[in-house]
Amino acid sequence: MIQSLTPRIEINLAKIAHNANVLLQLYDKKGIGIMGVTKAVCGDPAVAKVFVEAGIHTLADSKISNIKKMQDAKVEAEYVLLKISSIQEVKDVTRYANVSIQSEWVVIEKLSQSAKRANQRHKIILMIEMGDGREGILPKDIHEMVQKILGLSGVQLVGIAANFACFGGVKPSNEKLSVLSLLASELESTYSLCFDYISGGNSANYQWFTKVEDPGNINNVRLGESILLGVETLEQKTIPALYTNAFTFVSEVVEAKEKPSLPDGEIGRDAFGNIPSFKDKGMMNRVILGVGHQDILIRGLTPLMDVEILGASSDHMVIDAKTSGLRVGDEVDFSCTYGALLAAMTSPYVTKKYVCH
Numbered sequence: 001m002i003q004s005l006t007p008r009i010e011i012n013l014a015k016i017a018h019n020a021n022v023l024l025q026l027y028d029k030k031g032i033g034i035m036g037v038t039k040a041v042c043g044d045p046a047v048a049k050v051f052v053e054a055g056i057h058t059l060a061d062s063k064i065s066n067i068k069k070m071q072d073a074k075v076e077a078e079y080v081l082l083k084i085s086s087i088q089e090v091k092d093v094t095r096y097a098n099v100s101i102q103s104e105w106v107v108i109e110k111l112s113q114s115a116k117r118a119n120q121r122h123k124i125i126l127m128i129e130m131g132d133g134r135e136g137i138l139p140k141d142i143h144e145m146v147q148k149i150l151g152l153s154g155v156q157l158v159g160i161a162a163n164f165a166c167f168g169g170v171k172p173s174n175e176k177l178s179v180l181s182l183l184a185s186e187l188e189s190t191y192s193l194c195f196d197y198i199s200g201g202n203s204a205n206y207q208w209f210t211k212v213e214d215p216g217n218i219n220n221v222r223l224g225e226s227i228l229l230g231v232e233t234l235e236q237k238t239i240p241a242l243y244t245n246a247f248t249f250v251s252e253v254v255e256a257k258e259k260p261s262l263p264d265g266e267i268g269r270d271a272f273g274n275i276p277s278f279k280d281k282g283m284m285n286r287v288i289l290g291v292g293h294q295d296i297l298i299r300g301l302t303p304l305m306d307v308e309i310l311g312a313s314s315d316h317m318v319i320d321a322k323t324s325g326l327r328v329g330d331e332v333d334f335s336c337t338y339g340a341l342l343a344a345m346t347s348p349y350v351t352k353k354y355v356c357h
């Protein structure tokens with residue numbers, strides 16, 4: 001087996017556990033529970049176990065294969081499929097997910113049939129379109145949908161949800177969440193329902209949460225980014241008392257030379273069809289790291305030492321090493337954005353390593 005040590009992503013489980021604990025206590029103060037979203041770590045069972053041990057009993061992921069991975073690793077939790085299902089995967093949804101988020105009648109009808117065939121009742125949460133323009137049922141159409149769902153015996157409606165700041169960048173405002181809260185009570189009283197989940201959003205809901213005095217009926221948020229990276233989504237601000245460095249990306253120097261800072265020759269296009277431009281800094285300490293666009297989201301990385309990323313191609317990253325003294329074989333650490341974390345965890349070229357400190 002090839003044992004490459006770089007590039008790698010270092011995962012500090014103790015820091016993730018700390019973040020999960022702090023967020024659970026914080027949201028609980030206003031009666032809000034947490035679904036731990038595992039998609040950014042591709043359903044990594046080690047991270048999922050940390051969520052569950054911290055007291056998060058509902059795990060949510062956008063991929064059935066990730067849910068299956070966690071179940072195969074015996075991580076005990078209620079599993080929620082976050083991404084609305086395709087018709088083709090209906091059978092796997094009822095087989096592996098306990099709950100799924102849905103918005104289309106044809107899919108829900110097929111879920112009901114599939115669950116009945118397996119002598120099950122599949123739980124669903126309806127996504128409500130609150131303006132962000134991604135998935136969801138318009139509030140004006142919700143009554144008709146709920147009435148139809150109540151006629152199905154293979155599914156059970158256990159809640160409603162909204163999603164913000166994902167596609168349209170729409171903020172989860174107090175007004176929007178009040179509408180969701182009222183909609184929930186209206187549905188509950190009209191159809192004699194008692195929802196388990198009235199899920200107000202994701203890591204972008206933090207500012208709303210800190211300002212709101214009474215969140216009304218909202219009793220759940222679905223958190224990935226804030227547990228893993230310690231930030232809220234809207235302004236990428238650190239949430240007090242959380243670690244922002246639970247993940248570190250590490251790459252290795254494969255060339256270190258003093259070279260001119262400007263390319264030499266007639267300029268055409270780079271490997272990605274762009275026409276590059278560079279600042280003239282004279283001769284510089286130019287270092288190449290053995291990592292590129294195929295491995296990681298380069299613009300989601302920030303070096304933890306005083307060097308500057310000049311750019312990258314498929315397999316190489318070029319940096320201005322300044323006065324760091326970097327030499328071939330040295331390792332360079334980076335912090336990751338959500339996008340870089342997603343890419344690192346998804347990439348087969350990036351080694352995953354669990355660390356304690």
Ligand SMILES: *Cc1c(COP(=O)(O)O)cnc(C)c1O
Pocket residue numbers: 037039062082083163201202203204222223224225226233
């Ligand atoms: C990814 C996702 C989340 C979690 O978002 P974070 O910003 O990581 O907290 C919540 N809900 C849905 C529907 C998602 O797709």
